[in-house]
Amino acid sequence: MEKKYLLNDIVAAMESGELQAYYQPQYNAKQGVIGGAEALVRWVKKDGTVVLPKDFIPILEEAGQLSLVDWFVVEDACKTIKQLGDRAVRISVNFGREHAGDGQFIEKLNRLVESYGIDKYYLGVEITESDVAADKEKVMNWVHDIEQAGYMVSIDDFGSGMSSMSFVKDVPARILKIDRSFLNDNCLTEKGKITLESVFYFAHRLNLITVVEGVETQEQLQFINTCDCDYIQGFIFSEPVPKGDFITMCVDEAPVEIKTTDPFDDQSAVFEQVRILIESVYKKFPVIKFANLSKNSYTFMRRENFLNSAIPETGTYDDCLRSVVDMTVPESKDEIEKAFNRKSLLDAYAAGKKRVLRIANQIDEHGNVHKVAIEDYFMENPRSKDVYIVSFLQSLDFEDGTYV
Structure with missing residues (x-):
């Protein structure tokens, strides 16, 4: 044709x-x-x-x-x-x-x-x-x-x-x-x-x-x-x-x-396993921050609490810590600043510590007080000699005895 x-x-x-x-x-x-x-x-x-x-x-x-x-x-x-x-x-x-x-x-x-x-x-x-x-x-x-x-x-x-x-x-x-x-x-x-x-x-x-x-x-x-x-x-x-x-x-x-298959029964289902893991971490920690202590920088991976409106998404680590300290109740300001300033963290890393943890009360924009755990984990990058941390903030606003 x-x-x-x-x-x-x-x-x-x-x-x-x-x-x-x-x-x-x-x-x-x-x-x-x-x-x-x-x-x-x-x-x-x-x-x-x-x-x-x-x-x-x-x-x-x-x-x-x-x-x-x-x-x-x-x-x-x-x-x-x-x-x-x-x-x-x-x-x-x-x-x-x-x-x-x-x-x-x-x-x-x-x-x-x-x-x-x-x-x-x-x-x-x-x-x-x-x-x-x-x-x-x-x-x-x-x-x-x-x-x-x-x-x-x-x-x-x-x-x-x-x-x-x-x-x-x-x-x-x-x-x-x-x-x-x-x-x-x-x-x-x-x-x-x-x-x-x-x-x-x-x-x-x-x-x-x-x-x-x-x-x-x-x-x-x-x-x-x-x-x-x-x-x-x-x-x-x-x-x-x-x-x-x-x-x-x-x-x-x-x-x-x-x-559907159970992703934990199939060891090749890596994507689904990682997704579930990340979702569970997000549920536990409303704030997750990455920081390069050597370069004085940070960025938030997640911030779903009162810090969301108070601290920029990225910037210098020193400015971020200053904002965190400002939101801390007066009696705990010095402790938080001393524990998490860059020199203290770099010294802790040099001493072989794996993490730095403090519990403090913080005040949101409405004047409400929240009990939080601030936990910094030191991380290594094989392609860099810089010192990195991953920071987790967990709300402890639950009744005493929850973890007993």
């Missing part, structure tokens, strides 16, 4: 309604409910034959006509969001980099959203890693404009190319869709697990929502859940389905059962 004839055939399919939007649900990885979807296109012929995108999208791309399909799909997504009403979930639509040169792109999106009376929150825009890599500056400016207009952008196929880490930090996207290539070894090899854990760590550090594509087996699902994934997209839950089926799934279906 000649390409020109095929292109005409595709256009005719759009006009006759053979070209349809399909939806692949994205399930909340912890609750088993549909929390989003990706809108895809399928060519459903009159005899029921389904033609996949790989068999006709390249023809449209070569002819420069792909945007016709993109706008067709996004309009159908808007209709679907409208039909779902209060059961609506975010539906993302793929847009190629050719749209980055369309000065009316945001205006077109806004018109569609306004015409169907839906919230921008529910319409997402997906771009592929390869599109960003191919025309980085132009695409990044486009993505910035989309985010500024109030739409959420996803980076699709993360990990399928070679420039992943370098561009994700610069692209103002809020969702990272992790490519199925990370699941090729079925999450069974140690190397594969460590690689996937690293991707999730990277994503969480950047405060990105994570979606894993191509999940098909229980082994993949269980390991991905130890990595604290947000959403699962794959045949293990659902293949792409017609709009009517998708609406029924969102409205009528019960949550799917997600079998």
